[in-house]
Amino acid sequence: MASDAETLLTLSGVGKSFGGTVALQGIDLAVQTGRVHAFVGENGAGKSTLGKLIVGVHEPSAGAITLDNTPVHFASPAQALERGLVAISQELSLMPQRSVLDNIALGREMTRGPFVDDRATRAHVQALMDRHDMQIALDARVGDLSVVERQKVEILRALGRDARLIVFDEPTARLPSDQVAPLLALVRSLAAAGKAVIYVSHFLDEILEVSDTVTILRNGEHIRTGPTARETRETLVEGVTGRVLGDQYPDIAPPDRAAAPVLSVTGLARRGVFSDVSFDIRPGEVLGLAGLVGSGRSEIARAILGADPAEGDIRLNGALAGASIADRLAGGIAMIPESRRDDGLMMGRPIFENVALPHLRQLSGALGLNRRQERDEVTRACAATEMKYAALDDPAEALSGGNQQKILFARAAMGDPVLLIADEPTRGVDVGAKQSIYNQIATLAASGKAVLLISSEIEEIMGLCHRVLVVSRGRIVGELADTALTENALMTAAFSGT
Amino acid sequence: MQTAITFARTYGILVVTLLLFCLLTLTTDGFLSERNMRNILDQQSGVLIAASFMTMAIIAGNFDISVGAVYVATPLVALLVENATGSIPLALVAGLAAGAVMGGINGFAVTRLKVNSFIATLATSFMFFGAGYLVSDRSIMRPEGEGWRALARTRVFELTTATWIALIVVILAGILLTRTRFGRNVYATGANREAARLAGVNVDRVQMITFVLLAGSAALAGILGSSRAISAQPSDDFSFIFAVLTAVIVGGTSIAGGSGAIWRTVTAVFFLAFLSNGFNLHQIDPIWQRLIEGFVILVAVSIDAASQRRSG
Numbered sequence: 052m053a054s055d056a057e058t059l060l061t062l063s064g065v066g067k068s069f070g071g072t073v074a075l076q077g078i079d080l081a082v083q084t085g086r087v088h089a090f091v092g093e094n095g096a097g098k099s100t101l102g103k104l105i106v107g108v109h110e111p112s113a114g115a116i117t118l119d120n121t122p123v124h125f126a127s128p129a130q131a132l133e134r135g136l137v138a139i140s141q142e143l144s145l146m147p148q149r150s151v152l153d154n155i156a157l158g159r160e161m162t163r164g165p166f167v168d169d170r171a172t173r174a175h176v177q178a179l180m181d182r183h184d185m186q187i188a189l190d191a192r193v194g195d196l197s198v199v200e201r202q203k204v205e206i207l208r209a210l211g212r213d214a215r216l217i218v219f220d221e222p223t224a225r226l227p228s229d230q231v232a233p234l235l236a237l238v239r240s241l242a243a244a245g246k247a248v249i250y251v252s253h254f255l256d257e258i259l260e261v262s263d264t265v266t267i268l269r270n271g272e273h274i275r276t277g278p279t280a281r282e283t284r285e286t287l288v289e290g291v292t293g294r295v296l297g298d299q300y301p302d303i304a305p306p307d308r309a310a311a312p313v314l315s316v317t318g319l320a321r322r323g324v325f326s327d328v329s330f331d332i333r334p335g336e337v338l339g340l341a342g343l344v345g346s347g348r349s350e351i352a353r354a355i356l357g358a359d360p361a362e363g364d365i366r367l368n369g370a371l372a373g374a375s376i377a378d379r380l381a382g383g384i385a386m387i388p389e390s391r392r393d394d395g396l397m398m399g400r401p402i403f404e405n406v407a408l409p410h411l412r413q414l415s416g417a418l419g420l421n422r423r424q425e426r427d428e429v430t431r432a433c434a435a436t437e438m439k440y441a442a443l444d445d446p447a448e449a450l451s452g453g454n455q456q457k458i459l460f461a462r463a464a465m466g467d468p469v470l471l472i473a474d475e476p477t478r479g480v481d482v483g484a485k486q487s488i489y490n491q492i493a494t495l496a497a498s499g500k501a502v503l504l505i506s507s508e509i510e511e512i513m514g515l516c517h518r519v520l521v522v523s524r525g526r527i528v529g530e531l532a533d534t535a536l537t538e539n540a541l542m543t544a545a546f547s548g549t
Numbered sequence: 550m551q552t553a554i555t556f557a558r559t560y561g562i563l564v565v566t567l568l569l570f571c572l573l574t575l576t577t578d579g580f581l582s583e584r585n586m587r588n589i590l591d592q593q594s595g596v597l598i599a600a601s602f603m604t605m606a607i608i609a610g611n612f613d614i615s616v617g618a619v620y621v622a623t624p625l626v627a628l629l630v631e632n633a634t635g636s637i638p639l640a641l642v643a644g645l646a647a648g649a650v651m652g653g654i655n656g657f658a659v660t661r662l663k664v665n666s667f668i669a670t671l672a673t674s675f676m677f678f679g680a681g682y683l684v685s686d687r688s689i690m691r692p693e694g695e696g697w698r699a700l701a702r703t704r705v706f707e708l709t710t711a712t713w714i715a716l717i718v719v720i721l722a723g724i725l726l727t728r729t730r731f732g733r734n735v736y737a738t739g740a741n742r743e744a745a746r747l748a749g750v751n752v753d754r755v756q757m758i759t760f761v762l763l764a765g766s767a768a769l770a771g772i773l774g775s776s777r778a779i780s781a782q783p784s785d786d787f788s789f790i791f792a793v794l795t796a797v798i799v800g801g802t803s804i805a806g807g808s809g810a811i812w813r814t815v816t817a818v819f820f821l822a823f824l825s826n827g828f829n830l831h832q833i834d835p836i837w838q839r840l841i842e843g844f845v846i847l848v849a850v851s852i853d854a855a856s857q858r859r860s861g
């Protein structure tokens with residue numbers, strides 16, 4: 052741990068409100084150079100908002116921020132960047148159509164007279180990569196890179212602009228589990244190079260491993276800040292949720308092996324993506340689909356929903372499923388898609404419209420939508436997920452990341468599906484709420500529904516599934532159940548096809 | 550502060566229109582007269598009809614430039630049938646059907662051929678203008694019988710039939726958009742097409758229907774226009790689409806899709822109508838009117854852009 056840490060940034064009495072919602076109040080905090088400072092807290096606690104205040108995305112409604120002992124006011128992220136404060140967002144600020152070089156050099160190109168000097172720019176970026184020991188092909192198109200590599204591009208861009216403080220907001224939420232360790236190592240090396248790092252995550256083990264200091268937030272208030280060395284998983288859970296959580300994973304009774312399958316897939320194939328996929332799910336069964344990111348798990352799930360064309364037989368309760376998505380939904384399938392921003396939510400539309408969208412037929416009568424019934428049912432579905440919101444008329448974008456994820460769960464559960472396909476259902480969800488989603492999955496299973504669970508979190512797969520299919524390169528390479536279902540066996544199978 | 554911004558964003562156009570109304574009432578003789586109000590309603594009937602459905606198409610995420618051409622071409626088709634058969638109902642059906650077919654062509658180009666809606670409807674505009682010249686043999690067309698002029702000009706309870714038709718169409722469009730499953734699907738399609746599709750919305754069909762309804766409404770507007778003028782004439786005149794688009798945009802319906810409302814567009818139609826009526830009553834040079842109108846549009850869209858940035 053670097054001992055030459057000095058205070059870079061101080062927040063005193065900082066608060067932020069959005070309309071009537073108080074996101075943060077009375078926050079006093081000091082961020083030091085050469086340290087990884089973690090923020091933890093429930094969904095909606097204010098972690099992202101705090102990060103955004105520091106990098107100038109939002110302006111505080113109260114309090115003061117001091118940088119190098121002088122007060123600062125940032126009206127825009129550009130002004131914060133000017134002073135070396137940046138956030139690593141997931142991909143929003145990259146230009147996917149442009150090369151790695153262009154993305155890193157953006158705004159800092161070397162020039163000769165009025166012209167960009169390509170050679171000098173290239174040498175400069177290469178030197179930057181060498182200095183920080185992060186190599187990415189300079190001419191690759193950013194849109195073709197993996198999530199980790201894109202993160203590296205963002206980090207390099209920040210470093211190229213002399214970043215002194217870097218905010219990571221849930222950087223591992225979208226990472227496959229085998230790529231988490233390298234990212235954590237990278238975060239540590241940034242701190243070792245004297246940068247101040249703010250690290251937000253719901254994975255408490257990561258926090259314990261990577262951070263030096265940890266700040267716990269709850270309901271927009273500062274609960275405590277202290278050295279990570281004094282925390283354990285239990286103390287963090289208690290700090291975050293305000294209660295002691297029992298066993299994270301509920302007991303789910305094994306399904307009746309003799310029962311007729313709810314879903315039966317035979318010879319499902321999509322050219323160049325996956326082939327020869329066959330399996331059954333029985334009532335009450337939680338079936339896991341494990342594998343590396345890019346192995347074809349999500350694509351198989353999408354084909355079952357009818358989102359992409361595929362060959363092969365899909366039977367729901369014995370009958371061939373219709374071809375369109377609407378047919379499959381009507382047949383009792385519900386899906387939580389992988390990317391909530393791209394495939395799930397209408398960010399600008401009210402929460403209740405987002406939840407009700409696939410259920411409008413059931414909510415319509417001869418006189419059009421029955422809006423009272425809609426509200427009642429949506430309210431109930433949201434309550435079951437412990438979603439935190441001010442009003443159902445607020446747009447989805449006004450919710451914190453984890454609460455947005457709960458919109459998708461509420462949407463899927465509301466239709467009382469016979470088969471729930473959940474692709475990363477707890478992405479960005481806090482520990483307490485995770486448990487409530489697990490409990491809901493258990494309840495669905497107990498009432499005879501089938502669940503197909505895709506997750507990059509091995510623990511989640513191990514904790515919830517009765518049986519796991521391992522996908523590698525578009526094929527099912529293994530089936531694990533009961534005592535054969537171990538973390539080791541899973542990983543071995545996942546890597547087997549590569 | 551935040552609530553003030555939200556309020557201004559939501560009801561700004563209504564407040565501004567009411568202010569303008571009061572201002573003109575106080576300062577301008579003849580503005581609040583019954584005759585003037587009746588005239589404004591009658592003159593705006595065509596724009597109201599088409600702008601309601603333009604709002605719907607834009608909420609669904611598409612643009613439609615061809616509305617101007619549909620407005621010009623379909624009354625010519627209707628009059629062709631009227632001249633040939635003498636039957637007004639038949640002529641109406643022919644005109645509206647021609648509009649629906651044109652909307653279908655737009656919808657096909659956008660949903661099947663995957664052409665950007667702006668470009669597709671720019672191209673079909675030329676086709677539809679051309680069709681207008683073809684069916685009219687490049688000359689002005691007039692109705693055979695007396696009945697044609699009665700379509701738009703009959704007085705019912707002091708208001709013209711054109712006004713009544715416009716009111717009914719606007720109300721129906723509003724109900725369709727806010728109270729039905731179809732309306733929700735329109736918003737969903739414009740807000741996030743892939744998310745809507747995965748939620749079981751047939752996004753191609755939704756877009757197709759909005760195009761057909763829009764072109765059909767433009768045909769209705771064109772037919773009423775030809776009834777008011779007792780003639781129709783082929784041209785390359787884009788002015789109708791400008792009037793329609795201006796109303797939708799000034800009303801604050803986002804051209805990015807996914808948000809907006811018909812009541813906003815209707816309010817904006819009246820705002821723009823009051824504005825130009827006021828200019829006329831004060832006998833201000835039409836050239837200045839244009840300059841000011843352009844300025845108003847720019848203000849409206851920059852407010853929209855600023856609010857997008859805030860919330861983004």
Ligand SMILES: Nc1ncnc2c1ncn2[C@@H]1O[C@H](COP(=O)(O)OP(=O)(O)OP(=O)(O)O)[C@@H](O)[C@H]1O
Pocket residue numbers: 069072073074092093094095096097098099100101448449450451452453454479481
């Ligand atoms: N743009 C916004 N408009 C209105 N309310 C907002 C906005 N952004 C955040 N909020 C509210 O501020 C509170 C804190 O949100 P924030 O995103 O900081 O939570 P978080 O701790 O990052 O949660 P998560 O773990 O779910 O990401 C929430 O109640 C949220 O609804």
Ligand SMILES: [Mg+2]
Pocket residue numbers: 098099100220451452453
């Ligand atoms: Mg967050």
